[in-house]
Amino acid sequence: MTAEPIRITVTVNGESFREEVPATRSLLDFLRDDLGLTGTKEGCSEGECGACAVILDGRLVDACLIFAAEADGRSVETVEGLADGEELHPLQRTFAAAGAAQCGYCTPGMLMACKSLLDRNPSPTREEVTHGIAGNLCRCTGYGTIIQAVMEAAKES
Amino acid sequence: MRRFHYLAPRRLDEALSLLTPDAVPLAGGTDLFLRMERRQTQPDAVVDLKRIPDMDRIEPSDGGLRIGALAPMESLAASSLIVNGYRALAESARVVGSIQTRNRATIGGNLANASPAADTATPLLALGATAEAGRVDGSRELPLEQLFLGPGRTALESGELLTAVRIPAMPGRTGSSFQRCVRTAMDIAVVNCAAFVKLDEDGAVEDARIALGAVGPTPLRALSAESCLQGRRFDADAAAEAAECAAHDARPIDDVRASADYRKDMVRVLTRRAVENAFQRARGEA
């Protein structure tokens, strides 16, 4: 059976993209390979590590377990959309200040998870932060500085 | 992954007519995507159900609750109808994977996937749920027990979709609780357990249902544990005896997650906790 490529229109960080993709394309590969937005990372490709976390229509999701076609007509926020020009997002500033990134591989997904958390709950407790990033693995920091950065970003806003 | 046709119908009847034997329904994809990636499922067509309006609704119905098959875990955990009336179900939805998983993973997918460890299956069994199956020429309802045939196998026929889950009304003096034991936060359950009790005016058990997960080919009812509670008032002995019966009802196997013996031990622990907790709630104490 021949499966035709499908035309999809996806809004990414406010910009609309119209692309043709094979049905097998994941949202993660679509962002990285078709749109060249390589901020979003691939870790496990199994929904376990959160390196690929993006916000789809306002909800945090793992882009590695979603077909690009499922995002047709929907809106995606990635780490590239966090800063406003040269102006860093408060979480990006507090992450940098707290040393919440070491190798940095988890950071894009972690930032999106933390943004999504603060969107839902602007002043979370430590425990709520831990819960909110439970699906994001960091092999370097031990999470302490990440939690600190989120608490500080919450205080600022 | 093998190539396939992606279809995104906007109506239920259209989706049902697209469900040929070589097509599979797609809900949140948190099970299906990986199975396709690993070529354990190689459909010609994937029928995405998420564009069908209202299939994710959670609404009161016949005094009880009707939960659309497409309702994601995060919505179940946040629904005041579920949190207030069906606590065991809310508790199970809250622990499925991460927030990323829960935003996608649906109740219908959790049941249709028919994993013996499916976390919403045990509370739904304990709460007396039925499954609503739709097909082109109508729909039928079946007790949830009859939906599960074996690992990955359900009673849904080709061309049938799970459209909703129905849970009966919860009158006063009822309580439910969900308990599970996992290796790591993102892993599926080593064992899970849900208990439901309904007490009479004197505080004795009028009705009890206990369900166990990951200790048999399907999620199962612990029938001897249930009858051991019948007519009894709560005390530590009652909970311990029910737990012992549940361990006999369980039919676990050894696998990478745990040994059969360990699973039986966990059945004892979780059943005791779930029963105690359900009792407390039925008496308005927790």
Ligand SMILES: Cc1cc2nc3c(=O)[nH]c(=O)nc-3n(C[C@H](O)[C@H](O)[C@H](O)COP(=O)(O)OP(=O)(O)OC[C@H]3O[C@@H](n4cnc5c(N)ncnc54)[C@H](O)[C@@H]3O)c2cc1C
């Ligand atoms: C990181 C991670 C953690 C997880 N943790 C847990 C956990 O803690 N507990 C747990 O129970 N599960 C867990 N899972 C498994 C999975 O998320 C759940 O089983 C989920 O509920 C599946 O729902 P879905 O909507 O994603 O189903 P899908 O993947 O879309 O579908 C699953 C199967 O059901 C079929 N199907 C879907 N909807 C219907 C329908 N309405 N009618 C008929 N057939 C249908 C599909 O064809 C497919 O065969 C986890 C998965 C991941 C990736």
Ligand code: FES
């Ligand atoms: S790459 Fe998606 S969760 Fe790990």
Ligand code: FES
């Ligand atoms: S900074 Fe290296 S994985 Fe998090």
